[in-house]
Amino acid sequence: MLREAILVYRAELAVTLRNKPYLVLGMIQPVLYLVLCGPLLAVLVSKTPGVPAQTSWVDLTPALIIQIAATNGVYCGFVLLAGIRAGAVDRLRVTPVSRTALSLGQALPSVTLSLVQGVIILLLASLVFGVALSVVGVALVLVITALTALTIACCADAIVLKLRKEDTFTSIVNIVILPLTLLSGILLPITPDRAPMWLYVLSRFNPLAYVVDISRASFRETLPLVPTLLGAAVIITLTGLAVRWNSRTFQAVAA
């Protein structure tokens, strides 16, 4: 199973790596946020009494990495859509390869891409903006990034397999991703002391909010216990469910 998943993964990754425009554009967005939006947040934070000066970068960087993971996950859905249209997915489905291997192999390139881009953002944040990084923090944020990319890629793939239509998938992405991102507090943390209560409560219904929380927590000097455990529980559960859903959908298209 693992061998086959790796075969499919490598073949898919090779295709993604040949899409140079996507690789460049995928990086530009988070870098722009970091460079163009980061300083503004820094000024805002510096004028908020009682908040340490480094907070803005520590808030923004890990959240941007989650955004990278989400973008790559969604892109994975578009790659699958192209594969379906080209008949390449059916070609895989007539082979005796397990459906779990096929679905995982299809989704995993988004993890690789997110990790590489995540490391670039971390380096940029550390070297240019002086964000302090710890080994534990970096390791944790990268694990979360990988799981987030895999989760969103699996969901995107499962949706694509069910719909098989480009325009419908695009509208679903637009409808779902924007509120999901805003309500996760990627740009501005949604905390009880900063946000109106209703917004905070609403954000607590968004699983991605816990993922962003744990990602931020990994950048603190001391790892806060509650967000870390809660975030870990949420992302591990989500990944498990998403992988299962995707694999079952791959199985069920034969029905």
Add this chain to the structure above:
Amino acid sequence: MIEAAGLARTFVADGREVAAVRGVDLRVEAGEIVAFLGPNGAGKTTTMRMLTTLLRPTSGQARIAGADLLTEQGRVRRHLGYVAQGGGTLDERKVREELMLQARLYGLNKTDAAERVREVSGQLGLGGLEDRLTASLSGGQRRRLDLALGMVHLPVVLFLDEPTTGLDPQSRAHLWSHIRRLRDEQGVTVFLSTHYLDEADALADRIQVIDDGVIVAEDTPEALKSRLLGDGVEVTVPPERADHAELLVAGLPGVRGLRREEETLRFQVAHSEEVLSPLVRALDQQDIPLVALRVRRPTLDDVFFTLTGRGLREQQTEGVTDAA
């Protein structure tokens, strides 16, 4: 090699149930090339997708190479090769990458896969193209790559969905010879769908004619043509002898549909070979000079018209979409 009974598939489109395939019975023996002939929307692709485990039948059952289609999907998949109508390659992959991936997914290790890829590339004339992106291949090259992908794991039965649609005549003839060789040299059983009559005629040992989701006729190309229509014969004699000649022809065994247009007599017989020499002898005995003699073999287009009451190219967009 392929046995199917009552295979049927219904789709739901716009809240209505549409029967794409309505009970197909098939039997393909080992080493046969069988063509599945029918117009677009007849249910060819749907049947193919059911037989290759891509689509679950609404009802019916089938066995592929001895394995049950519904309960032994793994075994069925190991034994079959499938080349879809639109192929299955990605533009951004190289020829070698596609072939290696396919070979390795069927369990070959790196060395064996490379060996097998070399072999199949040679057989299908892909030598020298291994490092090209598939996007840069010509239509004919791409189709040969599709065929190579379907064959790389040495399947015992090969499903080809409209293998030459969209190819130029030379590439088509080229591909036909490759398909024949697969069967002749490797004993592969081939089940191919087509809406080209000449393709079914040129390649197939047997033809199954499908229309509107059911098989309407099944036989060898020759038998199908002679059973349904026979050969058309045209005899021209001097005008003043036409009456006499008509009497003679009418007396020959097996003559059907005799018509006379001035000095030309037209009629049908099951096999023209059996009637030509008695005809010539009879005319000779009566001293009737033969001005012209023509034999017209029926095309499968005629066959299809006789079976369904319409030609093959009339209804390109009607019915359920085949790709569904």
